[in-house]
Amino acid sequence: MGTPPISVPDGNPAPSMPTTIRQGGTVEPVREILWGQSAGVRKYETPTEVPPDMRELIVKLMVVQADTEFASIQQHRPWLDKAPTLEDRWVEARIVADEARHGLQACRILRDFGEEGQKLIDDLLSRPEGHHKLDAFNMKFDRWSDVGAFTCFVDRVGVYQLRAFQECSYGPLARAMPLMLSEEQLHLNFGYHVLKRIAQGTPGYPGTREEAQKAVYKWYPRALDMFGHSNSATSRRAIEYGLKRWTNEEARTRYIEEITPLVKSMGLELPATDFDRHVT
Ligand SMILES: [Fe+2]
Numbered sequence: 313m314g315t316p317p318i319s320v321p322d323g324n325p326a327p328s329m330p331t332t333i334r335q336g337g338t339v340e341p342v343r344e345i346l347w348g349q350s351a352g353v354r355k356y357e358t359p360t361e362v363p364p365d366m367r368e369l370i371v372k373l374m375v376v377q378a379d380t381e382f383a384s385i386q387q388h389r390p391w392l393d394k395a396p397t398l399e400d401r402w403v404e405a406r407i408v409a410d411e412a413r414h415g416l417q418a419c420r421i422l423r424d425f426g427e428e429g430q431k432l433i434d435d436l437l438s439r440p441e442g443h444h445k446l447d448a449f450n451m452k453f454d455r456w457s458d459v460g461a462f463t464c465f466v467d468r469v470g471v472y473q474l475r476a477f478q479e480c481s482y483g484p485l486a487r488a489m490p491l492m493l494s495e496e497q498l499h500l501n502f503g504y505h506v507l508k509r510i511a512q513g514t515p516g517y518p519g520t521r522e523e524a525q526k527a528v529y530k531w532y533p534r535a536l537d538m539f540g541h542s543n544s545a546t547s548r549r550a551i552e553y554g555l556k557r558w559t560n561e562e563a564r565t566r567y568i569e570e571i572t573p574l575v576k577s578m579g580l581e582l583p584a585t586d587f588d589r590h591v592t
């Protein structure tokens with residue numbers, strides 16, 4: 313499972329940027345902002361330090377992040393005691409616990425924004441199934457193949473979103489990334505192996521190649537949509553503020569490059585990138 317090489321946006325990165333982060337490696341915490349308009353100055357550590365525009369952006373990004381975490385718990389929940397094997401049930405339980413922790417981390421960041429943040433948390437915690445921001449999180453897991461395809465395709469987008477925040481300019485968010493990323497890696501590896509087992513018709517394992525293929529057609533377009541609009545002004549602002557590393561389109565392109573050989577290795581086919589898309 314390859315991870316994408318990390319690049320930083322064009323422009324003038326801080327001279328102190330370590331080679332490891334340019335090359336995509338894990339790095340020790342960095343104190344300075346590494347890209348964007350404030351490259352080279354100390355990272356922001358509290359809501360009171362950040363400019364109002366950036367404050368609004370952090371809040372918006374954390375609400376979307378937390379919403380996806382809580383929504384996926386609702387989607388996985390019915391499979392906690394329906395997954396086909398003991399190991400699958402254990403991983404399902406693990407995923408639910410991980411997503412709850414990720415939601416908690418995003419909400420802790422929101423909580424630092426005082427009353428405004430707390431109101432948003434209250435709203436997030438009261439959202440019922442089917443009422444979330446992104447379409448991928450309003451769809452049910454009708455079959456076990458949906459669980460495999462969701463974790464393989466949708467959690468993988470989540471990893472790209474988190475990697476875009478790695479070493480970002482807001483310290484509390486940057487520090488939340490390493491653990492979240494390692495947990496997400498388990499989810500998408502699990503998804504890949506579940507879907508592959510179904511696709512290859514493993515004896516005694518539920519599902520058929522046709523079901524696996526159907527699940528690819530169901531989840532891949534929604535996963536591509538999750539990256540957002542190609543010409544999003546918000547994603548450009550997030551890069552200028554040093555919060556995100558890639559534009560939506562850059563991240564989507566890398567994702568497609570990564571997922572294409574993986575799907576082929578399962579003996580399945582991907583639809584065209586414009587198939588059943590809602591967000592372009
Ligand atoms: Fe998560």
Ligand SMILES: [Fe+2]
Binds near residue numbers: 467470495499
């Ligand atoms: Fe996940």
